[in-house]
Amino acid sequence: xxxxxxxxxxxxxxxxxxxxxxxxxxxxxxxxxxxxxxxxxxxxxxxxxxxxxxxxxxxxxxxxxxxxxxxxxxxxxxxxxxxxxxxxxxxxxxxxxxxxxxxxxxxxxxxxxxxxxxxxxxxxxxxxxxxxxxxxxxxxxxxxxxxxxxxxxxxxxxxxxxxxxxxxxxxxxxxxxxxxxxxxxxxxxxxxxxxxxxxxxxxxxxxxxxxxxxxxxxxxxxxxxxxxxxxxxxxxxxxxxxxxxxxxxxxxxxxxxxxxxxxxxxxxxxxxxxxxxxxxxxxxxxxxxxxxxxxxxxxxxxxxxxxxxxxxxxxxxxxxxxxxxxxxxxxxxxxxxxxxxxxxxxxxxxxxxxxxxxxxxxxxxxxxxxxxxxxxxxxxxxxxxxxxxxxxxxxxxxxxxxxxxxxxxxxxxxxxxxxxxxxxxxxxxxxxxxxxxxxxxxxxxxxxxxxxxxxxxxxxxxxxxxxxxxxxxxxxxxxxxxxxxxxxxxxxxxxxxxxxxxxxxxxxxxxxxxxxxxxxxxxxxxxxxxxxxxxxxxxxxxxxxxxxxxxxxxxxxxxxxxxxxxxxxxxxxxxxxxxxxxxxxxxxxxxxxxxxxxxxxxxxxxxxxxxxxxxxxxxxxxxxxxxxxxxxxxxxxxxxxxxxxxxxxxxxxxxxxxxxxxxxxxxxxxxxxxxxxxxxxxxxxxxxxxxxxxxxxxxxxxxxxxxxxxxxxxxxxxxxxxxxxxxxxxxxxxxx
Numbered sequence: 001x002x003x004x005x006x007x008x009x010x011x012x013x014x015x016x017x018x019x020x021x022x023x024x025x026x027x028x029x030x031x032x033x034x035x036x037x038x039x040x041x042x043x044x045x046x047x048x049x050x051x052x053x054x055x056x057x058x059x060x061x062x063x064x065x066x067x068x069x070x071x072x073x074x075x076x077x078x079x080x081x082x083x084x085x086x087x088x089x090x091x092x093x094x095x096x097x098x099x100x101x102x103x104x105x106x107x108x109x110x111x112x113x114x115x116x117x118x119x120x121x122x123x124x125x126x127x128x129x130x131x132x133x134x135x136x137x138x139x140x141x142x143x144x145x146x147x148x149x150x151x152x153x154x155x156x157x158x159x160x161x162x163x164x165x166x167x168x169x170x171x172x173x174x175x176x177x178x179x180x181x182x183x184x185x186x187x188x189x190x191x192x193x194x195x196x197x198x199x200x201x202x203x204x205x206x207x208x209x210x211x212x213x214x215x216x217x218x219x220x221x222x223x224x225x226x227x228x229x230x231x232x233x234x235x236x237x238x239x240x241x242x243x244x245x246x247x248x249x250x251x252x253x254x255x256x257x258x259x260x261x262x263x264x265x266x267x268x269x270x271x272x273x274x275x276x277x278x279x280x281x282x283x284x285x286x287x288x289x290x291x292x293x294x295x296x297x298x299x300x301x302x303x304x305x306x307x308x309x310x311x312x313x314x315x316x317x318x319x320x321x322x323x324x325x326x327x328x329x330x331x332x333x334x335x336x337x338x339x340x341x342x343x344x345x346x347x348x349x350x351x352x353x354x355x356x357x358x359x360x361x362x363x364x365x366x367x368x369x370x371x372x373x374x375x376x377x378x379x380x381x382x383x384x385x386x387x388x389x390x391x392x393x394x395x396x397x398x399x400x401x402x403x404x405x406x407x408x409x410x411x412x413x414x415x416x417x418x419x420x421x422x423x424x425x426x427x428x429x430x431x432x433x434x435x436x437x438x439x440x441x442x443x444x445x446x447x448x449x450x451x452x453x454x455x456x457x458x459x460x461x462x463x464x465x466x467x468x469x470x471x472x473x474x475x476x477x478x479x480x481x482x483x484x485x486x487x488x489x490x491x492x493x494x495x496x497x498x499x500x501x502x503x504x505x506x507x508x509x510x511x512x513x514x515x516x517x518x519x520x521x522x523x524x525x526x527x528x529x530x531x532x533x534x535x536x537x538x539x540x541x542x543x544x545x546x547x548x549x550x551x552x553x554x555x556x557x558x559x560x561x562x563x564x565x566x567x568x569x570x571x572x573x574x575x576x577x578x579x580x581x582x583x584x585x586x587x588x589x590x591x592x593x594x595x596x597x598x599x600x601x602x603x604x605x606x607x608x609x610x611x612x613x614x615x616x617x618x619x620x621x622x623x624x625x626x627x628x629x630x631x632x633x634x635x636x637x638x639x640x641x642x643x644x645x646x647x648x649x650x651x652x653x654x655x656x657x658x659x660x661x662x663x664x665x666x667x668x669x670x671x672x673x674x675x676x677x678x679x680x681x682x683x684x685x686x687x688x689x690x691x692x693x694x695x696x697x698x699x700x701x702x703x704x705x706x707x708x709x710x711x712x713x714x715x716x717x718x719x720x721x722x723x724x725x726x727x728x729x730x731x732x733x734x735x736x
Contacts, residue, residue, distance in 0.1 A: 029128045032064030034114070036631060039064040039086060039125060043635045051108075051129060053101035057641075057694040060634055064125055066110075071099030085112045089122045095132065107132045229317045234306045236315075241306060248299055251292050252367045256395060258285070259364045264402035264409075265444050289340070296338040296367065303334070313540060313664055330369070337366035389492050396488070397459055400481055401451035407473050419470040425450055428466075459485030509547050514538065537601045540664065544599060566592035573618055573668050576639060579693040587682040594674040600661040607659040613652050613699055615669045616643040622665030626697055628657045634697045635662075644700035646672045647679070647690050656701040 028047035032039040044059045052059075052069060062068055065083055078096035085092035094110045111128040234241055262285060303326050307317045316322060341363065408422040412433075415423075426432045426441050434440035442450075454467040458481040469478040517538050521531050550569075554562050567574070570592045574580045580588065600606060606617070606624065619640045626634040626642070636642060644653055652672055679686040 027128055029126060030064065032125045033632060034122045034124050040633065042632055048129065055694060057696045060696060064127060069098035071105060073097045073105045082110060086125060089114045230319060232305050233317050234302060236307045244302065251295055255292060255364045255367050257398065259362065260399050260402040263362060264406045265448060293338060293340040300334050300338060333366050333369050337364055386496055389496065393488060393492065397452060397455045400455040404455060404477065405447055405451045407477055411471055411473060421467060421470065421474060455481060458482055459488060461485060461489065506547060510542055540601060541599060563589040563593050570595050570668060573620060577618065579689050581692065582688045583685045587685045590678050590681065594670050596669050598667045598669055600665045600667065602661055602663050604661045605658055606661060607655050607699060609655055609658050611655045613644045613655055614672050616646060616675060618668040620666045620668055622661065622663045624659055624661050624665060626657050626659055633657060636696055640696040642695060642697045642699055644698060645695060646675060653700040655699045657699060
């Protein structure tokens with residue numbers, strides 16, 4: 001499969017930090033858009049909902065003055081202070097008594113924080129709420145500062161880090177003098193007018209900038225910006241990284257071949273004596289090994305600066321997160337494999353130096369793990385797989401040949417009768433060993449070729465007997481070689497075609513589908529930005545579903561089994577959504593059969609303004625933004641519902657806003673007619689569903705006439721249902 005590039009999108013880093021830090025410390029806060037009427041709330045976290053008892057659908061789009069929390073114990077002067085802080089765009093803390101949804105009151109400290117863009121305009125307000133009984137205001141401020149400075153939690157950041165579409169628009173600022181206004185309590189009918197830009201900037205104190213961890217001389221900024229990346233950070237899909245990976249692959253192959261060969265054939269007492277006399281650089285092979293070790297140490301440093309793709313398909317470029325990810329992954333193996341042990345113990349002068357260097361050199365073989373973790377990138381095609389298997393077979397034979405020679409070389413001085421395979425080799429080629437002359441006997445070339453010949457003939461079960469084991473150690477090793485050879489021969493060469501078809505059938509299907517996509521793009525001459533979106537979506541969808549078409553799979557099963565499968569796939573939605581509570585098993589099965597799962601990439605527009613609302617959407621993963629005239633009016637996340645109240649209207653309405661995905665989203669959708677059909681089949685469930693269904697955002701355009709006859713919601717649905725039944729009974733075949 002191709003390298004996953006991840007999702008790199010412009011994001012509002014300031015707002016992402018605020019939400020991440022607040023969420024990590026169980027803060028209770030709301031975010032309001034300062035550029036719309038009444039500074040409507042576009043986001044409230046779960047802590048605020050638990051504090052007040054209101055659900056997110058109850059809070060969204062309400063004025064940020066929080067007049068829905070006012071009650072008989074709410075002080076009018078405190079209300080006026082909150083309104084004055086919002087109208088004057090000043091940072092302020094207000095002690096105020098609010099009332100929960102159940103009517104109970106609580107005293108809290110409301111911290112109003114304006115957030116500006118790069119032009120000095122206040123684009124949004126953050127209102128943080130703290131119980132007075134839990135901590136005083138100074139402790140709250142210190143806790144907030146500690147939160148923003150110390151927390152590293154990534155919870156909810158992926159969901160809200162791209163709240164970035166609140167644009168600069170022209171407003172008719174009030175020309176009245178704010179000092180002459182009477183501080184009257186705001187209400188839901190009163191409009192908060194945005195003041196002049198100069199009035200928005202002079203009241204932001206240094207305390208706010210200190211709290212937000214932006215430095216004493218920098219005001220809070222809200223702006224759209226490309227994610228900042230350090231100059232030394234390397235993209236994991238960059239051309240430099242691709243070339244470097246191929247270079248490392250070649251060095252790994254070199255290490256896998258020469259490390260066992262050097263440890264077995266080249267490290268002996270004579271070579272060790274030469275090294276002591278002329279130095280470590282006497283042998284060119286030692287110099288090459290040292291350069292390879294340096295290259296692998298450099299590779300470790302490069303890995304500390306190379307981005308990676310996290311589980312949310314986002315490119316992580318922060319140096320600290322990259323380092324932590326590398327430490328938790330392959331750092332230990334890479335570090336052990338890169339240590340030049342032979343250089344560290346060079347010159348020790350002990351008798352065991354030669355054996356110890358030979359053993360420690362084999363630690364370099366850990367670098368083969370580098371190849372193993374990237375095999376999926378280099379082995380997409382059947383020919384490459386066959387070549388890879390052949391290379392693995394040859395490499396194992398090479399390793400066994402080195403071990404075969406090491407066994408004969410270690411046993412040779414201790415044999416009373418010279419029956420080892422090295423002695424027999426010297427006799428057969430006329431180069432007998434003279435134990436008084438260390439340089440006598442067969443050459444290194446003769447010994448290596450003969451050892452490799454023996455291991456290949458043993459692995460393939462062809463052995464001719466001209467090179468045979470004689471000592472017990474040689475015979476035991478030969479038995480192991482024959483066992484390994486039989487397994488390799490049966491599992492690799494006997495089933496090469498079956499292995500390729502079984503392991504890479506998915507790759508073949510991927511390339512076939514990708515070819516169709518490219519042919520579609522070429523035939524219709526789709527421009528580059530849209531073409532890239534198509535290819536990236538196809539890649540991500542393939543990784544997400546592994547190329548499995550759920551509809552095609554379900555069609556092969558009987559309908560009763562399909563219902564059980566659909567019930568399992570939609571279990572989290574049907575069990576977690578309040579609207580479906582109390583439904584019978586049969587009703588849930590009928591609903592599950594009608595739900596469809598939709599996967600949307602970032603930037604994809606799910607609903608356009610003016611589209612007919614024929615679908616009800618349940619968001620199960622990711623985050624979306626709702627825009628009216630390019631102004632963000634709501635940010636929705638997991639478990640939110642949007643669409644229209646289908647039971648209130650006889651005909652589907654039209655959308656009054658655009659709905660766009662901020663991240664990769666999973667949505668459960670159900671057609672309007674299908675859910676009404678289920679309600680007709682299960683009327684006992686209909687009342688419960690209609691009373692518990694709460695839309696986080698209602699997309700229906702309410703500009704037309706709605707519900708002017710005074711009937712209740714459930715009565716409208718029941719009347720329409722009865723009208724349909726009576727109409728179907730009265731109509732005859734000719735009338736239809």
